[in-house]
Amino acid sequence: MTASLLVQSAVIGLSIGSIYILMALGLTLMFGMMHIINFAHGAVYMLGAYVIYYVFFQSGAPYFVSFVVAMVLLGVFGYLVERSIYRPVKGGIEPTLVALLALTTFLQAAGYPVFGQLDKHVPPVFEGTKNVLGVMVSVERLVIIPIAAALVVGLYLFINKTKMGAAMRAIEQDKEAAALQGVNVHVVNGLAFAIGFALAAASGALMAPIFKLDPMMGEQPLLKAFIIIILGGLGSIPGAIVGGLMLGLIDSIVATALGAEPAFLLSFVFIILVLLFKPTGLFGYAQ
Amino acid sequence: MxxxxxxxxxxxxxxxxxxxxxxxxxxxxxxxxxxxxxxxxxxxxxxxxxxxxxxxxxxxxxxxDVIKFGISTPLSGPAAPWGIPHKNATELIFDEVNSQGGLDVGGKKYKLEVIAYDHKYVIAEGVATINRLISKDGVKYISVLGGAVVKANEEPVNEAGVLNLPLAYAEGLVSPKNPLTFHSFPSPPETTVFWKWIKERHPQIKRVATISPNDDTGWWSIKIETTYVEKLGYQIAAKEFFERGLTDFNPILLRMLAQKPDIISVMASPAGSVGLIIKQARELGFKGRFIHVGQVDTSVVANIAGKANVEGMWVHGYVQSPLPEKVKAWQAKYTKKYGEWNATSIDFTNPAFAFVAAVKKAQSLDPKKIADALHSVEFENLWGKAHFGGKDFYGIANQIIYPMPFSEVKDGVATLVAQLTPPHN
Incomplete structure (x- = not known):
């Protein structure tokens, strides 16, 4: 592998890693607070992409307006899911998992009659390519990096600098104690659902012009997001960032050097090795 | 009552x-x-x-009194651009037969009915749908799309004595061990002949890279294609496989493009994947041509990749212009019934044409007698005369043979540039 190819694959790896980070953020936030794995994350990613298709491509609204619409719509949907699924089962982890799995199946199955059987496409929003360190990278992929960074910083500031974020951190540490201190656990959980869903929608909305759209498009990103949050540590936002970047680089550099299959295999070998030495993941801690 | x-x-x-x-x-x-x-x-x-x-x-x-014909095909997902015209073409031909009173077998008229299921190009779904067709619907004649799906169902189909007219690429599919399977679309051993045509007209193309799905269909297609093109004197610059459903091809393409190919073959890849491969390869700076000697809808590909990026692509089995009169008439009928024209349907009429011709000749509903008739019947498809042959290559004459169309995308339109017959008869 030549040096230029290594640089090229590293730049591609960073752009892939940014996509992975976005997917993993919402997932890890919800796990950190409520200890639930949101199986519907991939389906919400898919819905976010379809919002772009209809609002941006079909209706002609500006892309960033459509992007915000996707986040708001799916955020509200997340809040409603908390009200109608999570809250009625009183936060039971297993029933919530099964209900979210059922929701995923329903959304994917309903996708074909609602959105059509053929793949959809969204025209590129940011056309052309840029030379980065001698590497041609599409502008639409490069744009993901600052947007992902902005969302990560925004989430970090919200969690660490706001009263609602403090309430989230309190619930993460001890739900009962937080409630005794006057934190409205239901409202904060609803907000966590809304943020988690909105972040998944943001990922889908960013990916829509890059890839193609079909009702099952969220499955692969969901798998990657699971790998990342396990690697980075369940519930850890820094873990999602580092895990996402590492997986993106492995996927790109190893696939370029050895092929796609060894890269897929190596990502799992790498996780197993990390978990052998640090069972809670890179940034996770024992509860 | x-x-x-x-x-x-x-x-x-x-x-x-x-x-x-x-x-x-x-x-x-x-x-x-x-x-x-x-x-x-x-x-x-x-x-x-x-x-x-x-x-x-x-x-x-x-x-x-009704002949039930089963179809297991992808009606949703990335391969749906193949599956939908497969079902529609069969239904339309059967409609015509039914409108003429049905199929006459031994002096009795039979209506033809299609029972179609969506397997999404997922093997497990394919097994389930074919089991259902055979066991629950009692179907004795089927057409399955997708090499991996057909291979996974070889045993149940053979055991049930069901006649299969698949549209599928897989090693060993056309072989003496599958006597009731009649492959109804040109396969890699037939379509690779287009490489010879390219060699004669575009001698500047020397290095070939291939990318294909990581399954029976992809492995066999690439094996046949690379063997053939190497014999023609081409260099195989890269040979890559991808998991169906993959959307980010950048790492694979980076590896491929480092080998500086002149042309990329996307054989056996569905339209959705081809669109993404072309789009991402162009973004990474690839300026050469693409070729698909399987079959792909270039309009679907262009929707994803962008019209300019698909320009110059070569494709077998997909023609938008100029259409012969017979195909134009088919286009009018298809558009009238389904509201939207789909050029993939042209070559996907083969299973229905072959079946109707063979039943007429056999004058029997016994799958084995229909199979016997398929070995000798000559019938018209939309490109001319067709028959089942290829015994010298496959060991059994169960591969459809006819003048195959080959197109080049010019100004966004898949334009017919050649019609070639397979190297074996």
Whole structure:
């Protein structure tokens, strides 16, 4: 592998890693607070992409307006899911998992009659390519990096600098104690659902012009997001960032050097090795 | 008991009367009429057990007046641009036969009916749908799209003695061990002949890279294609496989493009994946051509990749212009029924054309007799005369042979540039 190819694959790896980070953020936030794995994350990613298709491509609204619409719509949907699924089962982890799995199946199955059987496409929003360190990278992929960074910083500031974020951190540490201190656990959980869903929608909305759209498009990103949050540590936002970047680089550099299959295999070998030495993941801690 | 008149009830009553030739009793009497004819109590709808048995037995006879043809194909997902025209083309040809009174077999008219299921190009779904067609729907003739799906179902299909007219690429699919499988679309051993055409007209192309799905279909397609092109003197610059459903091809393409290919073959890849491969390869700076000697809808590809990026692509089995008169007539019928033209349907008419021709020749509904007829029947498809052959290559004459169309995308339109016959007959 030549040096230029290594640089090229590293730049591609960073752009892939940014996509992975976005997917993993919402997932890890919800796990950190409520200890639930949101199986519907991939389906919400898919819905976010379809919002772009209809609002941006079909209706002609500006892309960033459509992007915000996707986040708001799916955020509200997340809040409603908390009200109608999570809250009625009183936060039971297993029933919530099964209900979210059922929701995923329903959304994917309903996708074909609602959105059509053929793949959809969204025209590129940011056309052309840029030379980065001698590497041609599409502008639409490069744009993901600052947007992902902005969302990560925004989430970090919200969690660490706001009263609602403090309430989230309190619930993460001890739900009962937080409630005794006057934190409205239901409202904060609803907000966590809304943020988690909105972040998944943001990922889908960013990916829509890059890839193609079909009702099952969220499955692969969901798998990657699971790998990342396990690697980075369940519930850890820094873990999602580092895990996402590492997986993106492995996927790109190893696939370029050895092929796609060894890269897929190596990502799992790498996780197993990390978990052998640090069972809670890179940034996770024992509860 | 009010039910519509029609063939089913005529059969019920004929059976109940114990008269298999006289089919003149009016159907509006329905089961009550059947009971009356049998001397049973008219007022009891449930009837005594033997009446129900007779009715059910008649129902089986009713089914015999309809030839059920099963289709297991991807009607959703990335391969749906293949599956939808597969189903539609078969239905449209059967509609025509039915509008002419049905298929005449031994002096009796049969209606043709399509029972189609979506397997999403997922092997497990393919196994489930074919099991259902054979075991539940009682189908004896099927057409399956997708090499990996057909391979996974070889054993049940052979054991059930079902005639299969697939549109699928997989090693060993056309072989003496599958005597009732008649592959109804040109396969890599036939379509690689287009590389010879390219070699003669575009000698500047020297290095070939291939990318294909990581399954039976992809492995066999690439094996045949690379062997053939190497014999022609091309260099294989790269050979890559991808998991179906993959959307980010950048790392694979980076690896491929580092080998500086002149052309990328995307054989056996579905339209959705081809669109993404082309889009991402162009973004990474690839300026050469793409080729798909399997079959792909270049308009779907262009929607994803962008019209300019697809320009110059070569494709087998997909033609938008110029269309021969026979294909134009098909286009009009297809558009009238489905509202939207789909050029993939042109070559996907083969299973239905072959089946109808063979049943007419066999004058039997026995899958083995129809298979025998397929070995000798010559029929018209939309590109000319077709027959099943290829015994010298496959060891059995179960591969469709006809003048295959080859197009080049010019100004966004898949334009017919050649029609070649396979290297074996």
């Amino acid at each position: 009010k039910r519509s008149t029609g063939l089913p009830y005529r059969c019920v009553l004929a059976d109940c009367l114990g008269n298999t030739t006289e089919r003149v009793v009016e159907g509006r009497h329905g089961l009550a009429g059947a009971s009356r004819a049998s001397g049973e109590y008219e007022g009891d709808r449930r009837g005594p057990p033997h009446v129900i048995v007779r009715a059910n037995s008649s129902a089986r006879r009713i089914a015999a």
